[in-house]
Amino acid sequence: MYTVVVLALPDLIAFDLATPIETFGRVRLPDGRPGYQVIVAGADDVVDAGPVRLAVDHGLDALDRADLVVVPGRHDSLRPSPLTVVEALRVAAGRGTRVASICVGAFTLAEAGLLDGRRATTHWLVADELARRYPSVRVDPDVLYVDDHDVLTSAGASSGIDLCLHVVRTDYGAAVAADAARLAVAPLHRAGGQAQYILRNRPSPRTASLEPVLAWIEANAHRPLTLADLAAAANTSSRTLTRRFTEVTGQSPMQWVSGVRLRHAQELLETTDHTVDRIASRTGFTTTSNFRAQFQNVVGTTPGAYRRTFHS
Incomplete structure (x- = not known):
């Protein structure tokens, strides 16, 4: 079983947080065992998520046991991330932990230097800004997600589901991923990319x-x-x-x-x-x-x- 840690950052987009929690949390293997343990962690005990506030049970030390760390987007994608979060992401990536972002969460990965020299994507509305702020990142605004080995990025909102299902397919194969897609009432693979939404x-x-x-x-x-x-x-x-x-x-x-x-x-x-x-x-x-x-x-x-x- 893989451990997924979803980061709860200040000014969190609740949909981006829920996507990996629900997608990975519902994965079942052929023998009925869960495929993932999902943990929500952050630097603060309580974070704002638009019109709601969320209690966070785990601190950043949870990243030490993660196989995958998922960074959701924030309403103000240009707002600097907490330094403790940036450093925790660098340490996790440095020891080989997979790191992924949902939507504008790519800005947090870029801030941590994890996208330097890599191909990445984010929501098409802010793709130019990501490229401008971080010129070493090869921003592709046309795709739904990018899998660059141990660092993955997804485009806007529902593209996070595409990315999570891709991870499930990578970890457990197409049959388990297809079951996860049915539970999410989502296609296992969508035709076209983000370009069709621009x-x-x-x-x-x-x-x-x-x-x-x-x-x-x-x-x-x-x-x-x-x-x-x-x-x-x-x-x-x-x-x-x-x-x-x-x-x-x-x-x-x-x-x-x-x-x-x-x-x-x-x-x-x-x-x-x-x-x-x-x-x-x-x-x-x-x-x-x-x-x-x-x-x-x-x-x-x-x-x-x-x-x-x-x-x-």
């Missing part, structure tokens, strides 16, 4: 300086557009527009147009029964094959699989 190329406060041309793109993305068309709409030169887009969005103008087209296509897949051919035509893609290829490359799944997941 809202692409939407105007935001950081793109305010480009607002007129972005609004024009929103209204005209279905048309066959060129860089010259965008520059004319922005009343500037193609060179100046490209420079401004790169500075503000990190993308070229035509890359932004492609992202808008994909978002419009996602919306149609979610809300209509239009054929894929019709959606491709209505959203500005030159051919259906081009649309399918770009959708698969960026969203990480096919238009049909996306519709089956998200159609209302």
Whole structure:
């Protein structure tokens, strides 16, 4: 039996705490024995978890007997972690204990230096911030989880379930993991990655300086557009527009147009029964094959699989 220690940090996200407790705690082996002992530990006896307060029965010395330490996310992911927690994580990882994070718990692992030089993921909304703060981390915002040997990270919320089931499959095999998935009423493996949940190329406060041309793109993305068309709409030169887009969005103008087209296509897949051919035509893609290829490359799944997941 493996021992899983789930860390209860200040400002804890309760869902992230419950995910490993429930997923690992319900695992049963073929002979009926539990697969995991789950312990909740922290630096404080009581921690805030949004609208509730939680009593913590075990201190950080519980990490000494852990086979896996799970770090849930916190509402303020940029808030520094307690130094005692950071040091305890370093010591645990140093002796070979597996360490995992749920959602923005990756920031705590990065703060402890455990993601340096590694591939990792977190919630797509803060993936850029994780990469900015910790440039030595190879942040992949498109996947549901990353297994980098003894350090594992997951994306937002329910991706923590995907990661926990992956750990069960690694520890005990597919049959035990499938039983755990049935108890969690969750798929053992989800098609696609986090990329399919990302809202692409939407105007935001950081793109305010480009607002007129972005609004024009929103209204005209279905048309066959060129860089010259965008520059004319922005009343500037193609060179100046490209420079401004790169500075503000990190993308070229035509890359932004492609992202808008994909978002419009996602919306149609979610809300209509239009054929894929019709959606491709209505959203500005030159051919259906081009649309399918770009959708698969960026969203990480096919238009049909996306519709089956998200159609209302």
